[in-house]
Amino acid sequence: MSDSLAALVASTCEEFGNDRTRMMDIVRAIQKEEGCVSSETLDLIAGQLGTYRVEVESVVSFYAFLSSRPKGEVVVRICDDIIDEMKGAENVAAAFAEELGVEMGGTTEDGKVTLERTPCIGMCDQAPAAIVNDVPITNLDESKARAIAKILQEGGAPAHLVTTFGHGNNANDLVRSMVTNNIRKRGPVVFSDFSSGSAIDKALAMTPAEVIRDVKTSRLRGRGGAGFPTGMKWDFTRHSTGDKRYVICNADEGEPGTFKDRTILTECPDLMFEGMTIAGYAVGSDAGIVYLRGEYAYLLPFLEDVLSKRREKGLLGTNIGGKEGFAFDIRIQMGAGAYICGEETALISSCEGQRGDPKNRPPFPAQKGYLASPTTVNNVETFCCVARILDQGPGWFAQMGSKGSAGTKLLSVSGDCTSPGVYEVPFGITLGDFLKLAGGENAAAVQVGGPSGQMVGPDDFGKTICYDDLATGGSVMVFGPHRNILEIAAKFMDFFVEESCGYCTPCRAGNVLLQGHLKRILDGRGEMEDLDYMQKTGETVKLTSRCGLGQTSPNPVLSTLKNFRPAYEVLIKEKKEEGFKAAFDIQEALGDSKGLIGRESTIYND
Amino acid sequence: MSTDKPKVATASLAGCFGCHMSILDIDDRILQLIDLVDFDKSPVDDIKEFTGRCAVGLIEGGCCNEENVRVLQDFRKHCDVLISLGECAICGGIPAMRNNVPLKECFDEAYRNGPSVHNPSGEYPSDPEIPLLLNKVYPCHEVVKMDYHLQGCPPPADTIWAALTALLTDKPVELPYELIKYD
Ligand SMILES: Cc1cc2nc3c(=O)[nH]c(=O)nc-3n(C[C@H](O)[C@H](O)[C@H](O)COP(=O)(O)O)c2cc1C
Ligand code: SF4
Ligand code: SF4
Ligand code: FES
DSSP states (O other): OOOOHHHHHHHEEEEEEEEGGGGGHHHHHHHHHHOOOOHHHHHHHHHHHHHHHHHHHHHHHHHTTSSSSOOOSHHHHESSSSSHTTTTHHHHHHHHHHTTTTTTBBOTTOOOEEEEEESSOGGGGOOOOETTEEEEOOOOOOHHHHHHHHHHHHHHGGGGGSSSOOSSSGGGHHHTOOOOEEEEESSSSSSOOOOOOOOHHHTSOOOOHHHHHHHHHTTTTTTSSSBBBHHHHHHHHHHSOOOOEEEEEEOOOOOOTHHHHHHHHHHHHHHHHHHHHHHHHHHOOOEEEEEEEEGGGGGGGHHHHHHHHHHTTTTTBSGGGGTTOBBBBEEHHHHEEEEGSSSHHHHHHHTTTSSOOOOOOSSOOSOGGGGGGGGGEEEHHHHHHHHHHHHOOHHHHHSSSSSBBBSSSEEEEEEOOOOOOOEEEETTTTTTHHHHTTTTTOEEEEEEETTSSSSEEEEGTSBBBBBBBBBOOOOEEOOOOTHHHHHHEEEEEEHHHHHHOOOOOHHHHHHHHHHHHHHHTTTTOOHHHHHHHHHHHHHHHHHHHHHHHHHTTTHHHHHHHHHOOHHHTTTTTOSSSBBBBBTHHHHHHHHHHHHIIIIIOHHHHH | OOSSSOOOEEEBBBBHHHHHHHHTTTTTHHHHHHHHHHEEEEETTTSSSHHHOEEEEEEEEEEHHHHHHHHHHHHHHHHHEEEEHHHHHHTGGGGGGGGGGHHHHHHHHHIIIIIOOOOTTOOOOOOOTTTTEEEEEEOOOGTBOOSEEEEEESHHHHHHHHHHHHHTTTTOOOOOOOGGGOO
C-alpha cells in the first residue's frame, strides 16, 4: 500500500470532516488526483470514515463519471443522444476513435485518452457536443474531432482546446468556455435586469408566513417538470417538525433536450441564489444546497465566486440584509453523471453521500428530506421566479401566462429548427406559434418534455404549452419529416434502460421488454399483437414503478402508439403461419450451432 | 373410448419433468379427468404423434434445441389452447442460465473440458439424430403464441387442476391467492 495514497485519502476525508454523508465530494476529489478510485482506495476510504467498503463501492459503481478502474488522463465523453446523432455525432465519434486508435469505451495504450459515450450533456443547441474532462466542446465535426484527438495525444490540456469564447459570462475568466448562450427571447421574469438584494430586502420586510402567502398568491408552480405549487411545498416544509430545515436547488438538468438551467446558471445565478435565500427565510432554514450536474462542472468556479461575492455583500451568511438572526448559506454539491439524480429523492440520497437511489414516499422531502430533516427541493428556474415575484409582486406575476399556469416558462429547443436556443415565453403559447418563433414550423413531430414527455404530431400543434395541456420542464425537440419517429422512440427507450436505478422490477425489466419489442418492430419482425402487448406493458410499468422515472419511461412508446400508430403499422408484415411468432427465426437461432457442428439442420432444411 | 370428449396433449421440452410429475400429483382426480377428456400425444400415455385436434396443450420447458421448436410448433398447429406450464416454459428457467454463456463455451465444457469427458479427437458430436442446439434457450411464447401461463416450479397440482377443469368445462379460470402464492 502506498503511503502517499493513504495520506491523500486521510487528508481528503479530513477536509470533509470525515463525514460519510460527504462521500460524493470525497470520492470526486480523490478521483481527480488519482484518476480513479481503485479497489485499494475503497478500503482506505472506508477505514478512514469508519464505514464498510461496500458503502464506498456502491457510490463509485453507481455514477457514470466515477470509476474504480483507471481511465485515461483525459476522458472524452461524446453525447450520443438523438439530437447529436441527427447532427452527425456518429461521424464525430468514428473520427475520434480512428484518430486515437481506440474503440468506443477504450483507452489509448499510453493511458492518455479514454473515449466514451454519454447521454445529453445540455448542449443540444450546439450539437454535436462532447465534454473533455470538465470542458464542453461544442459544434463538433469530423475534422475538429481529429484535430482535438491529435492535441490530446500530444499531451495538450483540455482547457487549451478552447480558443474562442461564447458570449456573456461564458467569456468570464472563471468560465472561459466556448459554449454559447443562444438566448433567443428574453422575458420579464428570468431574463430581465435584476439588482441583487432587492428581492431579499422586500422579503425581509415581511414575515416568513407573508412571503409564503405571496408565493401562493402568485400561483407559481414548480418549473422542474412536475408543476407542484411552490407556496404549498414551502408551507409543508415550514410546518413539518424538525430541528433543522434545508433548501435544495435542483440543477441536475438531466432530461435530454433541456438546457435552460445552463443559461440561468451562466447569466443569472444571482437571481437563483436570491430565490434560494428567500426560500430559506420563508421555510426557516439556514442551509441551502445546489445540486449541480457533473456535466456543468465547468461552471463551478464561477458559481463559487458568485457565492463569495454574495457573502461579501451580506446577502449570505449571518444577519442577512441586516436582519437580526436570519442566517443562510449555500454549498454546491456536484453530481457525477446520473439522470436519476434529478428525481428529488434520489438527489437527496446523492447529497447524503449514497447511491442515487430514489426513496419511498411518503414521507415526502417536505416532511423528511435531506438527513431526515424537512427539505424543499425546487428547480433552478423556480427560484428565479420566486426572487422576481418578491421584487415585482405576486399580482404582477399571476396576470401573466394562462389560467392554470401563471408566469413565463423557459423553453430550450433543439433539433430540426433554424433557431435552436432558449426562449422565455408566457405559458399558454400554442406549440405551433412557438415552433414559428424557433423556425421549426416544418416539424413532422415534436417531443415536448423530453423522453419522459410526449411525442406529438401536427394535429396537436394547436395545443398550448402549460401544465394542463402540453407540460414540459423546458425540453422541446423538433423532428423534420425525414426523421424516423420509431427510431427516435427506440433511442429514448435505450436511455431509460440505461438510466433506471434498477430498484424495482417494472422499471428495470419492463423497459427492457418495451425496448425489445420496439426493436423487433423496427426490424420488420413485429406483429399486431406486439402493439397491444406494448400498450399493456407500458401501462403496467407506469402504474407500478416506484419513482417518476419508471412512471414516465414508457411514454416514448405510449405516446407514439397514440399519435403515430401508422408508423408502427407499416412495419408490420403479414404473418407467416398462424400462431408462429414472426420474431423467431429458426435459421438464425441455429446459426451458432450449424457453424460449430458443421452441418445443416435435418429438421429445418428447406 | 368415446371420441366426442375433448382431447388434452402434453409435452416436456427443455424441462426436468417436474411439471409433469405435478400433473400426476392431482392423484385420484386423474380418474375424474379421464371422464372429462382423452389424452392425446403425451409422455403420460406415450402417444408419439397427434391423432387429431386437441382442446388443450400443456407445455413444460422452454426451447433449447430445434426438436423442441418442432414439437412446440406442432402443438400450436393441433391445439386450440396452449398453456405454458411452469417457470421453464414461461421464462426458460434453469436451462436458460446458459444464455449468458456463448454456445462454444457450453460445447467445450460438455464435449471437451468437463471433468468426466473422454473425447480424444476433441470433435463435437454431429450425429443427425442429435438435434442442433439453439443459440439460446427461448421461452415458449417467443416461438409461438401461448394462450395462458401457469407459474410455479412446478405449478402445484391443485393449480393445474383448477385451471384445467375450468377450461374444459367452459368456466372462467379462478385461481385464488393460495394457488398462485409461492413464498
Ligand atoms: C427521473 C427524474 C428526473 C428529474 N430531473 C429533474 C431535473 O433535472 N431538474 C429538476 O428541476 N427536476 C427534475 N425532476 C423533478 C424533481 O423530482 C422535482 O419534482 C423538482 O425538482 C421539484 O422542483 P419544482 O417544484 O421547482 O419543479 C426529475 C424527476 C424525475 C422523476
Ligand atoms: S422506477 Fe426505475 S428509477 Fe425509479 S426506483 Fe424504480 S427502478 Fe429505480
Ligand atoms: S418449471 Fe420447475 S418443475 Fe417445471 S420443468 Fe422447470 S424446473 Fe422442472
Ligand atoms: S447535448 Fe446531446 S442531446 Fe443534449
